[in-house]
Amino acid sequence: MATAKDLEPWAELRHSLWPSSTIDEHRAELLAMLQSTTDDKVAFVSIDDARIHGFAEATLRRDYVNGCETSPVAFLEGIYVRPDARGGGVGRALGAAVEAWGREKGCTELASDALLENANSQRFHAAIGFEETERVVYFRRRL
Secondary structure (H helix, E strand, C coil), X not given: CCCHHHHHHHHHHHHHHCCXXXXXXXXXXXXXXXXXXXXXXXXXXXXXXXXXXXXXXXXXXXXXXXXXXXXXXXXXXXXXXXXXXXXXXXXXXXXXXXXXXXXXXXXCCEEEXXXXXXXXXXXXXXXXXXXXXXXXXXXXXXX
């Protein structure tokens, strides 16, 4: 599991996955996650040669999760592997850690999502055993 000593490289990897937030914003979110007393969130990092190569974050979702039939559902909120570490099983191992955590929490389903245009993420999810359940377009209207 991720710890406070992983904070800086973890925040940098998070920024690579979600660049619309600053590293400072990621750092603040990670500090809050690490300091949380609830057990409905988890993060794993993959470390080799004292370097973090990837991370996976998951939560327990008790609201409706598209394509799922049970509650709570373990939800893979984000997973990222450095480009130079891809193809070596890091992502698969991180996914397996999240899966084990979900089972430990009593979940019978693991869910995730990917943007429609992110074909690499969709292929990755399929490669580690996810099945596509539906495609959704979200709408909003200002009031």
